[in-house]
Amino acid sequence: MERFIIQTNQLNSWLKKIIESVPRVLAPVNDGTKTEFRQIKTVDEVAYDTLTTTSSVKAAAFPESETLFSYRKEGKNTELTQVSPEAYPETVVWRARPCDAIGFAPLSGIFNWDYKDSLYNARHAKLTVIAFSCNTCDDYCFCTSVDGGPGSTKGSDILVTQLNKEEALVEILTEKGTKMKDLCPDCFKEADQNIDKESVLAKIPVKFSKEQVHDFLSKAFDSPVWKQQSARCLGCGACAYVCPTCACFDIQEEAHGSRGRRLRCWDSCGFSMFTLQTSGNNPRPTQATRWRQRILHKFSYMPDRIGEYGCTGCGRCSRACPVDMNIKEHLISIASISHE
């Protein structure tokens, strides 16, 4: 890992170079009362005044909907065409948060634990993540309880930490990161190895350990906690759609006469129809069983099967929830049961 210092007033020069040379640059952009990742064309569009975006950055590698292949029927024959990976744009995410970047590890786990998903992999390979450390946090944040942190470098190609008004520390973590740095070599100078970024980071207290949650879950399938916690859950998909690691999807067909395409689009385990079988049998018939699936999937099944937890502690699901299903609060209470 290489460490550099950039003058704050040089950040925009660097970003400008990136916008000039990369076809798609995504960054947080203010939009009404919310902030979302959008493609930017100029440096002024970036919103630096917000903690996080409503949605996570996962759509950069796992979009809301994407074509799996298209088909064309001619007489009785059918011809299939695949999307060439060249169609996926080289993408830079500017000012992601560490809790965004770290989410690509579980996503990559899901898409590669057995069969390899070439579509996700092709998009991910073309993605460079430039994250900015957090110097503030809010009540929903709990990254430090799930092994992340306001200055965590995991999943980022570059991590920028604002040290003071004038200077920022730039940690180049991967080759992709080096390429981005090289777009503006004059902007950077070697950093003093003694620089300690920890002191400027937000202080986010550790509220529980994910292992505690994991241990409780191994024997919690029939626990009353699921019904208690999920009583107010409305069964919408907001939490899953804004989550940086939720990857459940639906496969759908778009048909126009003899041509069409098969595509996948986001889906959520919170929807009552998610597991409904044609026969009418539903293995997860109540919201309590669906909430249990959500938590178990993230904190038990995923670590057991792919060695990654499905939660980055970003708190987006809680902020997006219409009825304040605060996952931090729920996890703390689960971890405390495991203590008893």
Added chain:
Amino acid sequence: MNKLNEKAAALLQEGTVKLIIGYEQGTEKPRPLFCTVPEDASRLIFNDQCKNNLAVYLTKKEIIGDEKIAVIATYYVMKSIVQLDKENQINKDNLIVLTVDSDGEVIEFNDYQEMEKYADEHVPAPDPKVVAMLEKIDNMSREERWAYWKSELTKCIRCYACRAACPLCYCNRCITEVNCPQWIDPWPTPLSNMEWQINRVMHMSGRCVGCGACAEACPLDLPIGLLTKKMAMDINAEFGSSDDGNVLSTFNPSDKENFIH
């Protein structure tokens, strides 16, 4: 302990009800609370920040069960209960409706007429922001309106929080889940998002109580509450207030015809 907490604790203590649905303080604003034991009652609050429409739970069998329950109702919860009752979705015998007046006194309604009367005497003032926005859109040219809505609805991620938060969206199988034929594409595009909202509004016509829970629920803060609000205003202007609920399930031979040539 205030009167609401006392009343709720007593109802549970006496065994009058098995469950009380009310509000508690959440992370940043009030959220729904389900009290099953008297101890829970101390967490109950009631103020004008209580925005969730709790009537949404009254059609969920897995939540309310078969026994008597109570709900602590805002104006919009009461209006929703009236509408749900018109649609035969409520078991009146098993539901106690409570509210809290401006002095902190708890009111228990003996019947729905009393509740409706109370509600009609306590209509909240319309949100000036919504009124202003509606006027602004009405004054736009058609092209501007199209551009505005296309831009807003392009952001929709189709999480269906609007549907889930609405007490009157209680279909077992929503039109979006009907796939023979697939009326509305389940993935987000400006068009399918718009089709979804048009369907939502059309299915709500004459039924919507105007609580704004749909807009409140939207994680992206899309102005979808304007659609139902506008629809309700149009319906009022075209047909007057209708007593039997769904204006589209009935008609008047003298409905206007000026657009039919």
Added chain:
Amino acid sequence: MNENIYLPYIMVIDKITVEAPGVKTIRMRFQNEEDAKAFTFRAGQFAEYSAFGEGECTFCIASSPTRNGYVECTFRHAGRVTSGLDRLEEGATMGFRGPLGNSFPIEDWKGKDLVFVAGGIALPPMRCVIWNVLDRREDFGNVTIVYGAKSVNDLVYKDELKEWNERPDVNLVTTVDPGGETPDWKGEVGFVPSVLEKVAPKSENTIAIVCGPPIMIKFTFPVLQKLGFADDCIYTTLENRMKCGVGKCGRCNVGKMYVCKDGPVFSKVQLNELPPEF
């Protein structure tokens, strides 16, 4: 490595057989002969079948791996995709993605007696194993098949049932639900679990393979237990809802087991370990 795991093979429909009201068997072959040569599968594996323009649907492969050159699936038309498959005609093309999932441990069953218990439209996954076994008849002991459907008309593979019935080396018992019999019906009348109890196959050195709607499975297991079958001698296939079939889409899991990856075949021992999510 760079293969698109969602891209199906193009198959040509050779033959369509109407099995029962609403139930059809499609026999298909690979349009590309190279694909046909490279293709192998094991009994119990499933696949994703698609009608282009409608989508994909999951069924077990109903033909036997011992019979090369074609693949068969049997389905009842119920939803959008199965209705789309239902509309296809002989000579038309459809999609096929497979084989997916695990299989029955047939090699471990050599020398043992086998009892197949199936209900309704669940005979197809079993038929794959049955033909696989019958095509290597000398490897196995007695073969008993208990198969039931709602009515005589609803029994699938009527010709094959006749063939099995006539074979001296197969003990076939067919049954229909009370009220589903016809005046000339010679089989049993009653639900599968009670008929199984009446047939009472011996459990010693015997494997039971059970396939059917959840309610039938629920009542069949206790009967098998009563007959003395140990849990490690009972197998079934689960049919949770799936979309991708390759462990990504997040639908089919039962606890931490993915039906599409770790199943669809599970032994009763494995089922005992799983939470009741199927």
Added chain:
Amino acid sequence: MEESNDKFEPRILAFVCNWCTYAGADLTGTSRIKYATNVEIVRFPCTGRIDFMLLLKAFANGVDGIIVSGCHPNDCHYTSGNFHARRRWIVFRDMLNFLGIDVRRIRFSWVSAAEGAKWAELVNETVNQIRELGPYTEYQKAAKYLEEANNHE
């Protein structure tokens, strides 16, 4: 778009009821009345059966204008289907207008089985009006937007 306006032939889809307008359109033909050929007719049992989604789907599939027509008030074969339909169109038109969808492209009418001439007039008028408005593409285009953004095509 403007340059092609001269040659622009509007595509019109007509949703009509079986008992009045369809029979009326039949009469137009048997009366040998000539009228524009831009219209394709979809026949329904009743205007009450014409779901508003069908109109949206017509636009989404590239139709430039729509005719909806059925029995005159009080003449409905099913007594009140057209009254119900009328209410629905009132609400629907207001909503479309609010969303900025071009309601001028949907023409509502009553044409009875005896009004062969009115049908011809209705089609001709609609075709002329849509010809003036030009092709309706913005609605159809909205279907594609996001995919393009993802793939940078």
